[in-house]
Amino acid sequence: MSAVAEVPVTPPPAASAGWQQRLATLDRGARLRLGAAAMLLLAALVAVFFYSRQPEYRVLFSGLNDKDGGAIVAQLAQMNVPYRYTEGGGAIMVPAERVHDVRLRLATQGLPKGSVTGFELMETNRFGVTQFQERLNFQRGLEGELTRSIQALASVQSARVHLALPNQNGFFREQQKPSASVLLTLYPGRILDRAQIAGIVHLVAASVPELAPSAVSVLDDTGKLLSQSPDGGDRSGVDAQQLAYVQRIEQQYTRRILDLLEPVVGKNNVKAQVTAEVDFSQTESTSEQHRPNLSPDASAVRSQQIVESSGDKGVPPPTGVPGAVSNQPPQSSTAPINGANPPPTAANAQQAGAQGGTAGKRESITNYEVDKTTRVTRGGAGAIKRVSAAVVVNYQNVSEDGKPATSKALSPEQVEQMTALVRETIGFNKERGDSVNLMNAPFRVEEVPSVELPLWKQPEVVELAKSLGWPVGISLAVALLLLGLVRPLLKSRTRVLPKEPGPEGGQLSALAAEELERPALPAPMQAQDLQPTAEQLRLEEARQLARDNPVAVASILKTWVNGE
DSSP states (O other), rough: OOOOOOOOOOOOTTTOOOOOHHHTSSHHHHHHHHHHHHHHHHHHHHHHHHHHOOOOOEEEEESSSHHHHHHHHHHHHHHHHOOOTTSSSSSSEEEEGGHHHHHHHHHHTTOOOOSSOOGGGGOOOOOOOOHHHHHEEEEEHHHHHHHHHHHTTTTEEEEEEEEEEOOOOSTTTTOOEEEEEEEEOOOOOOOOOHHHHHHHHHHHHEEEETTGGGEEEETTTOOOOOSOOOTTTTSSSSSHHHHHHHHHHHHHHHHHHHHHHHHHOOOOOOOOEEEEEEEEEEEEEEEEEEEEOTTTTTOEEEEEEEEEOOOOSOOOOOOEEEEEEGGSSSOOOOOOOOOOOOOOOHHHHHHHHHOEEEEEEEEEEEOOOOOEEEEEEEEOOOOOEEEEEEEOOEEEOOOOOOOEEEEEOHHHHHHHHHHHHHHHHHHTTTTOOOOEEEEOOOOOOOOEEEEEEEEGGGGHHHHHHEEEEEEEEHHHHHHIIIIIIIHHHHHSOOOOOOOOOOTTHHHHHHHHOOOOOOOOOOOOOOSSOOOOOHHHOOOOOOOOHHOOOOHHHHHHHHHHHTTT
């Protein structure tokens, strides 16, 4: 007779049981996966919490030198202000809500001082400064102010100005003129045109007394001379502005030719090139001409002087040489010798005065303007010396009687007409040596094989992949998390439990209602088999126990599987 073991049966958890009971029904692997998922979720929540509590940092100062950066960092440490460095240490960052407050507090302490010092050097003069030191401080301050002004340009990263100010003495002929040198460091990828360089030169020249623009040299950080040489000549080669002017003239003439011929022969059927020789030399001539003297009536009077003198009738004017000789009495008259008049005497003078009345004298001096013509002629720079135009026209396509179009050369009359049009377009002048050459030739068209890019190399597809890469990557990460952690947990959960049975089945009926996976047992021994062994007898008893009390056996196996 087989014995039946009494196994205590615990009531199964209800469908509405708490999460503790549901957690107890999971195996060890499911519990580990659920714990790992909970830890990842908790870490994400903590990271988001701390990231949201971190303040936003903004730039306080950028482009500081090491001296100013160290002073600002030391002051921020004293003020208990958190700070950060950007990559490379080029800027100092502080919390966004304290940027303006920290800037104002640092400004009261004179930070940042900057690497360039201007006229503030003159504010800290100590007692007992010599004249040489005062003059040196003035020169340093002037160099610093010029450096600040030049660094204000958008293309200039840093600059250095060197002034050579000689001592002035009392001798004007022995005084030396000042000179200046400017060293520029430009931002990568930026350049200065000639107008900007000339502006820097004139800025320095206008800031220093007696400094000529020709005495200012501007160099870049590679040692290239950007300004003109001190003697006024340009040693850098051809002037870039002159080349640009010539190119604009050539392009203008070329555009005129194309606009005139393209409507006649069709677009892309004409090619033109124009070469212009421009004279940039400046000439000045002065001429002075003197014409022959004109008549007094046609001449202009410059100045005129008239002198008149007269005497009385009763008093003869004194004659002779003053002295004793003129006071001698008159001598007897003598006959003239060789018909010459006798020398005048006092008596003769009185007689002449009595006979002639009033004695008078008149002198007139007139100065006329000299006829002179002065002519000054200045030749303007940029005059066109010669223009050469070369034009090539493609054959014209002609179709007759429905036949395919064929290329045909232009007639000599058409070529001559087009040549005349080109001459009128460029302002042809035979005297200055202009030339126009128009040729009619077939154009050779080379067909370029079209290379089709694969779909994954097309720019549109690449841009679409870049724009969708981040969302797709996040979606894949979420899918992997769900498939790797959540799905196994859902599979390992206990199957849905039935409702609590009524009084008919009791607890054993509830356990029997569970669908349990039972291991397959060998078939029972048949009667024709041999005498069973002790092991076979125990197995037969176990089978009989499973048939008689399947619920108890199922509970025992479930306990073994759970590892309890």
